[in-house]
Amino acid sequence: MSKNQLRSDKTCLNCNHVVHQRFCPNCGQENTDSRKTFHHLFIHFFEDLTHYENAFWKTIRNLLLKPASLSKEYLSGKRLSYLAPVRLYIFISFITFFVISIVAEGTELESKPLREIRPPAGLKLTPAEMAELREIEAVEIKQKKVDSLRVAGLFTKDEAESMKQSLEKNYKAVKIGEEFGYRTVRQLDSVQHSLPESKKFSPVKYWFYRKMTLINQKGMTGEELVNKFKESFLHNFPKVLFIYMPIFAFFLWLFHSKKRWYYFDHGIFTLHYFSFLLLVTLISISLDSVLTLLHSDIADLISQIMIFGVICWMLYYFFPAHHRFYGESRGVSFIKTAVLFFINFIIVFILLLSFMVYTLINLH
Incomplete structure (x- = not known):
């Protein structure tokens, strides 16, 4: 009270x-x-969330360790003993994506220095690798000249470092465009117009080449491009996931008796399953971040084993959850879950591909 x-x-x-x-x-x-004071507002929110009756921890425990138990309890009418499915999902998704955004900010990709890109000494190189080695050496010569000018007093140390980094960045930016064979859009358009109709790039391929060439002209490095994708992913993925849940529930509805199960029932099961996936993701990311701070090989090994175990548990969880919730034989349940996994894998792949295209379209 x-x-x-x-x-x-x-x-x-x-x-x-x-x-x-x-x-x-x-x-x-x-x-x-x-x-209310801020303290009272916080306490009121937490009391409301947990029902002030230990319902929160009971819900979390059952969600992690007892597949489908929350869904069965909720549909049987036992609703005050646990958090409501929608509230549970919103709370877990908010905390999960908040933690992911914090972790992502602290793990920006670092550019590899040219000395790590350089092929090992004494290794027999292909003509392409030889050409790349000469380009790297040309950049390194320019960097040495910058150092000489710094020693002569023409640049400060910070100015010299900035110029050397700029030389590396420009080299790597050019490499993005060269992977697709074109340094400028003008060059790409010239090739496209000169080719006979039968050999011209398809509209999709031409659009992709043009986009990557534009990125190259803007001087964007591979690391910057990846970070753009990461930023867009963190911003839009919660929305995509929320939109995808009704689709997931729809396929459950297709594979089960319409007389015994309503779409609402499948929706409750879906909310609990996705809440589980997000909660396990949150736990694994949090533990991995803690282990990373230790900076030891043992901690890295433990982290890898933990992540492997989490992935296995996430994949396995759906099988007993489906079997217990729908009450079908293990054989029938296994076949249905396998088919559902395959269908949803295809849909997720299409969604991720669409998401990548969307991100490319909106790159500035």
Whole structure:
């Protein structure tokens, strides 16, 4: 029960009904002071989330260790003992993507220095590798000249480092375009117009080459391109996931009896399953971040084993959850889950591909 002080005024603020005790007999609102400090707001939010009855931890425990138990309990009518499915999903997804965004900011990809790109000494090189080695050596010569000018007093140390990094960045940016064979859009358009109709690039291939060449002209490195994808992914993936859940529930509806199961039932199962996936992701990312701070080979090994175990548990979880929730034989349940996995894998692949295209279109 809330410990907030009761109002001296006995008129309910919500419905104007006379309140003789703590709660209004007409609408159920508590007759306490509505103005709260930040501390009271935080406590009220947490109490409301956990129902003040240990429902939160009970929900989390069952979600992780008892596949489908929450869905079965909810549909059987036992709803006050656990967090509501929608509230559970929103809470876990918010915390998960918040933590992912924080971790992502601290793990920006670092550019490899040219000395790590350089082929090993004494190795027999192909003509292409020889050409690349000469380009690397040309950049390194320019960097040495910058160092000489710094020693001569023409540049400060910071200015020299900035110029050397710029030389590396420009080299790597050019390499992005060269992988597709074109340094400029003008060159690409010239080739496209000169080819006979039968050998011209398809519209999709031409669009992709043109986009990558434009990225090259803007001087964007491979690391910057990956970071752009990462930023777009973190921003849009929660929306994509929320939109995908009704599709996931729809396929469950297609594979099960329409008389026994409503679409609503499949929706509840889907909410709990996706909440589980996000919660396990949150736990694994949090533990991996802690282990990374130790900077030891043992910690890295433990992290890899943990991630492998988490992936296995995430893949396996759906099988017992499906079997227990729908009450079908293990054989029938296994066949249905295998088919559902295949269908959803195809859909997820298409969604990710569409997402990559969307990100490329919106690159500035």
